[in-house]
Amino acid sequence: METSSATPRKGNQNLLDALELFSILRARLKFVLLVALLFVIASVGISLMLTPVFTATTAVLIDPTVQQPFDTQQQSRNPLVDSLAIDSQVAVIRSATILRPVIRSEDLVNDPEFGTGGTSGLVGLILNAIKPGAAKDTDSGVQLAEDKTLKALAEATTVKRDGQTFIITISVDSKDPAKAARLSRAIAESYLSDQRRQLENASSQVSSQIDDRLIGLRERLRLAEDKVQEFRAQNNLQVVGEGGLVTQQDLSGVNTSLIEARAALAAAQAKNAEIQRLLRQGVDAESISDAINSTTISRLREQYSDAARTAANLSADLLPSHPNLVRARSQLAQIQQLIRDEVARIGESAKIELKVAQDRVTNLQQQLDTTRTLTNADDAARIRLRELETEAAATRTLYETALARAKQISELDQVVIPDARIISPAVTPESPSWPKKTLIVALAAILGTLVGACLVIAGTAFRLLKQRLFSEIEETPEEQALTVQQAAPPPLSVSAEAEAPAQIASDPVKPSLPRASRRIKPGIPNLTTLSSIPRLTETGISHNSVGRLGEEVEAIRHALDLFYADQATGKDAEFGEAIEAVHERIDQLAEESDARVALLTAPVTGQGQTLSAFAIAVAGACRGLKVLLVDADPLQRDLTRGLDAGVSRRLQPLANRVREDKELGLSFVSLIAGQPRHKPFELSGQATRELAEIARDHDLTVIDGPLLRDLTSDAPLVAVSDLILISLAKDNREALATQELTETLGKLAGDRPHAVLQTGD
Numbered sequence: 100m101e102t103s104s105a106t107p108r109k110g111n112q113n114l115l116d117a118l119e120l121f122s123i124l125r126a127r128l129k130f131v132l133l134v135a136l137l138f139v140i141a142s143v144g145i146s147l148m149l150t151p152v153f154t155a156t157t158a159v160l161i162d163p164t165v166q167q168p169f170d171t172q173q174q175s176r177n178p179l180v181d182s183l184a185i186d187s188q189v190a191v192i193r194s195a196t197i198l199r200p201v202i203r204s205e206d207l208v209n210d211p212e213f214g215t216g217g218t219s220g221l222v223g224l225i226l227n228a229i230k231p232g233a234a235k236d237t238d239s240g241v242q243l244a245e246d247k248t249l250k251a252l253a254e255a256t257t258v259k260r261d262g263q264t265f266i267i268t269i270s271v272d273s274k275d276p277a278k279a280a281r282l283s284r285a286i287a288e289s290y291l292s293d294q295r296r297q298l299e300n301a302s303s304q305v306s307s308q309i310d311d312r313l314i315g316l317r318e319r320l321r322l323a324e325d326k327v328q329e330f331r332a333q334n335n336l337q338v339v340g341e342g343g344l345v346t347q348q349d350l351s352g353v354n355t356s357l358i359e360a361r362a363a364l365a366a367a368q369a370k371n372a373e374i375q376r377l378l379r380q381g382v383d384a385e386s387i388s389d390a391i392n393s394t395t396i397s398r399l400r401e402q403y404s405d406a407a408r409t410a411a412n413l414s415a416d417l418l419p420s421h422p423n424l425v426r427a428r429s430q431l432a433q434i435q436q437l438i439r440d441e442v443a444r445i446g447e448s449a450k451i452e453l454k455v456a457q458d459r460v461t462n463l464q465q466q467l468d469t470t471r472t473l474t475n476a477d478d479a480a481r482i483r484l485r486e487l488e489t490e491a492a493a494t495r496t497l498y499e500t501a502l503a504r505a506k507q508i509s510e511l512d513q514v515v516i517p518d519a520r521i522i523s524p525a526v527t528p529e530s531p532s533w534p535k536k537t538l539i540v541a542l543a544a545i546l547g548t549l550v551g552a553c554l555v556i557a558g559t560a561f562r563l564l565k566q567r568l569f570s571e572i573e574e575t576p577e578e579q580a581l582t583v584q585q586a587a588p589p590p591l592s593v594s595a596e597a598e599a600p601a602q603i604a605s606d607p608v609k610p611s612l613p614r615a616s617r618r619i620k621p622g623i624p625n626l627t628t629l630s631s632i633p634r635l636t637e638t639g640i641s642h643n644s645v646g647r648l649g650e651e652v653e654a655i656r657h658a659l660d661l662f663y664a665d666q667a668t669g670k671d672a673e674f675g676e677a678i679e680a681v682h683e684r685i686d687q688l689a690e691e692s693d694a695r696v697a698l699l700t701a702p703v704t705g706q707g708q709t710l711s712a713f714a715i716a717v718a719g720a721c722r723g724l725k726v727l728l729v730d731a732d733p734l735q736r737d738l739t740r741g742l743d744a745g746v747s748r749r750l751q752p753l754a755n756r757v758r759e760d761k762e763l764g765l766s767f768v769s770l771i772a773g774q775p776r777h778k779p780f781e782l783s784g785q786a787t788r789e790l791a792e793i794a795r796d797h798d799l800t801v802i803d804g805p806l807l808r809d810l811t812s813d814a815p816l817v818a819v820s821d822l823i824l825i826s827l828a829k830d831n832r833e834a835l836a837t838q839e840l841t842e843t844l845g846k847l848a849g850d851r852p853h854a855v856l857q858t859g860d
Contacts, residue, residue, distance in 0.1 A: 123559050124552055131551035138547025142539050151531035155280035156270040157287040158523035161185055163265065185265055188519075192258045192269060192290050198249055200292070201285045208244050212274055213251045215244045256286065266522070276528045283525035294519055309505040316498040323491035330487055334480040350470045357463040364456040371453045374446040393445055399438045406431040629824065629854035630680040632711060633673050652741075655714050656763075663721040678718040681824070681856070685799065688822060688852060696800040698820035699856070701827070702807045702840060707858030708826040709737045712803040720764035724798040727757070729790070731770045731782075731804045731816055738803055739769040753789040766797065787815035794819065807840075810847055823853040 124131065163184070191197065201207070208214040257270040269286050273279035330336070410427040417424045635654035655674075661667035662675025681697075689695055697715065701708040709732065716728040730738035743758050757768045770782060770790070782790075794800040804816055807825065817823070825844055844853055 120556060123555060127555040130555060131548060134551030134554065135544050135547030138543040138550070139540055142543030143536075146534050146536040146539050149534045150274060152272050152274060152533045153276035153279045153528045153530075154270050154272050154532035155276070155283040155525035155528055156268050156523075157283040157521060157525040158261070159267045159269065159287050159290065159519055160522045161188060161265050161267060161519045163518065182263070185260055185267070189258050189260055189267060192267065192286065193253055193256060195249055197286060197289050197293055198252050198256070199245070200289045201282065202245060202248050202252060204289075205282065205285060207248045207252060208241070210248070212278075213255070214248045252282070256282075269525075271525075272532070280525040280527045284521075287521050287524070291519055291521070306505060309501050313498070313501055313505060316494065316501060320491070320494045320498050323487070323494050327484070327487045327491050330480075330484055334484070336480060336484055350467075350474050353463060353467045353470050357460070357467055360456065360460045360463050364453075364460050367449065367453040367456045371446070371449040374442065374449050377442055377446075393441065395441050396438065396445070399434060399441060403431065403434045403438065406434055627854045628857055629684055630677045631829075631857040632677045632707070632714070632859075633670055634859055635670060635674055651710060652713070655710065656717060659714070659718050659721050663718075674714075675718075678714050681715055682718060682722065684852075684854070685822060695798060696794050696802065696820050697822045697824060698802045698804045698816055699824045699826055700804045700807050700810060701825060704734060704806070706826040706828045707856075708732070709735055709803050711824075711826050711856055711858060712801050713738065716765055716799075716801040717763060719799040719801070725796075726765040727794060727797040727800045728765055728767045729770060729800060729802040730767070731802050733771045733774055733805060735803075736771060738767070739772055742767045743769050743772070753786055754793060757793060768793070782815040784815070787819060790815075791819045807843065807847070817847060817851075821851065823848045823851055824856050825853070826856045826858055829857055829859040 161184075202213075252271075255272045257268075257272070259268055260266070261268055269283050269290075271279045271283040271286065273282065406427065410424065410431050413421070413424040413427050419425075635658055636651050658667060658671040658674045659678065661671050662679070667675050685695070685697060699708050699712045699715075712728065716726050719726040728738065728742070730736065730742075732738070742760060743756075753768065753770075756772075757766050759766050770786070774781075802816060802820065804810065810817060823844070825840075847853075
């Protein structure tokens with residue numbers, strides 16, 4: 100394994116990251132492949148030593164729609180009941196009732212795979228000679244051997260339903276492929292034979308029970324019919340044909356005659372009333388109604404009409420005294436008198452018919468009352484008669500049904516159709532079902548690869564852990580004392596905190612001590628110095644920027660490249676340690692609350708804020724993080740001028756303005772492009788949401804923010820930030836780090852972690 104791949108990085112990081120693991124595995128690929136090859140060879144050897152097992156399967160269809168020849172009832176089937184019945188048959192096939200005949204027909208008791216072996220031949224003779232009384236226990240011994248064989252066969256048999264269908268598969272495992280197929284078919288045939296036997300037994304039992312019931316039903320029917328006839332004779336309840344009892348027929352006939360007589364009486368009354376009305380008002384040939392149905396009246400009315408028409412014609416041409424007119428009027432009066440006489444005669448006849456109809460209705464009413472009296476007297480007898488007739492009819496129906504069923508069963512006793520049939524008999528399998536050699540070898544190769552990789556990673560982790568433990572043990576007493584002092588420091592004043600990092604950084608013997616900074620606690624009275632960033636050039640970091648001084652930018656990139664390659668010395672190492680301390684705090688926050696957005700600000704300009712943000716972002720890229728650098732400083736605008744001078748993207752949405760800088764290995768976006776310099780920095784709600792969405796896609800977001808006076812506790816940049824860092828130059832720190840500044844930053848940050856970054860020597 101290469102030494103560089105196993106070397107831990109600076110800072111409080113994991114011993115091995117993904118890239119290091121990949122490098123380690125690639126360097127030890129031969130070892131991993133060797134372990135996998137050993138597993139494959141072992142699996143091949145084990146597969147060859149295992150005894151192959153063959154599986155043969157027979158498919159049986161259980162058709163619930165099969166109907167027996169003597170079963171004529173068409174009953175609707177419940178699919179749920181049919182499904183439960185199929186599940187029950189799975190247990191039936193594996194029962195002793197089905198498997199025991201197979202054991203006897205295939206002589207599995209003496210089979211070396213399923214049975215215990217026989218005691219016949221020479222061994223049996225020897226056992227009989229040694230123990231003559233053993234023959235008495237032959238039956239129990241055979242039964243015991245058969246039970247053991249039954250258990251072995253049941254374990255080798257797998258019966259299951261094929262999904263939700265009505266197909267059951269019967270699989271048998273055996274070392275002999277031909278035996279597996281033969282036993283699978285034998286179990287299926289045994290199941291079908293058991294089904295036929297059950298149907299035949301059920302048919303015989305039903306036929307026997309029906310014959311026994313027929314004798315009793317026949318006697319019950321005879322007694323019931325005798326009771327009906329005897330009761331009729333005793334109560335004179337004779338029946339004529341199919342019309343029912345005689346009294347009932349008499350009552351029905353009298354009632355019908357009475358209805359007809361009443362109808363005739365009503366017609367006679369209407370006719371008589373009409374005739375009497377005509378007689379009272381005077382008979383007028385023109386007003387006679389059609390109720391007087393008489394041919395004589397009809398003929399006289401025709402004659403009257405002709406005479407009236409003739410008289411009318413003559414009166415129009417002749418004088419009233421003309422003989423012809425006088426003769427016509429005389430003839431008209433004569434016909435009218437004849438009509439009156441005929442109506443009077445019909446009226447007398449109608450009176451006679453009305454009298455006859457009234458007498459007939461009276462007689463029929465009396466006859467009906469008499470018949471009703473007789474019928475009411477027989478009500479109790481008729482009720483009892485109906486009970487006897489109902490009982491006799493029910494007995495007769497039951498007897499006829501049982502008799503017809505018995506004849507059907509007796510005629511079709513031997514014709515039974517089982518509801519199961521074999522649709523796919525088992526065939527001799529060509530390849531074993533177990534062991535699956537290809538699968539075993541493939542799984543062994545995968546397992547061997549994983550074991551080899553785990554061994555490589557575990558070995559590397561153990562060596563790294565041992566190196567770290569040894570390096571901690573070899574610390575000098577001065578380093579240990581200083582480490583203990585930094586682990587639990589007393590409350591420091593602002594000036595003391597400003598001097599401590601400089602003193603530690605000035606000691607060339609202990610270049611790694613500035614990384615052991617205190618854990619930041621939000622809300623404490625004094626500001627905590629997170630790190631002290633030294634100068635890299637003569638111009639100084641606190642008074643220069645990215646766009647104005649390319650020399651300082653190149654110095655930062657060079658120092659960080661050397662530091663993360665473990666080649667930095669002097670100021671480069673101090674600078675790298677100071678930036679790494681910031682990342683350690685960000686890593687700590689990420690573990691606690693998934694924090695990954697840092698906002699840098701300053702009380703005044705010229706505090707090294709921009710270059711500090713640039714250095715933190717470049718260091719994150721060197722650490723392998725996906726970094727987003729944001730320029731939100733409307734006064735300096737150095738990051739925008741140096742990293743994104745294009746004007747075309749300033750009017751586009753924020754997501755489209757993100758620029759990938761492949762040389763630096765990070766992404767950059769400007770929030771102040773196009774905004775006037777003299778106005779306070781403002782970020783819209785939409786831009787805030789877009790910035791938060793973009794930040795979620797990155798491991799680290801570093802914001803070069805506006806001055807402290809332009810920020811408030813509800814500012815959008817503060818809302819999206821997880822850590823607030825205030826940049827202070829060393830020569831201005833004591834003047835600026837006042838109680839007022841402490842209170843301002845505390846109100847601005849709220850519960851968010853916040854600290855000071857000291858810049859310059």
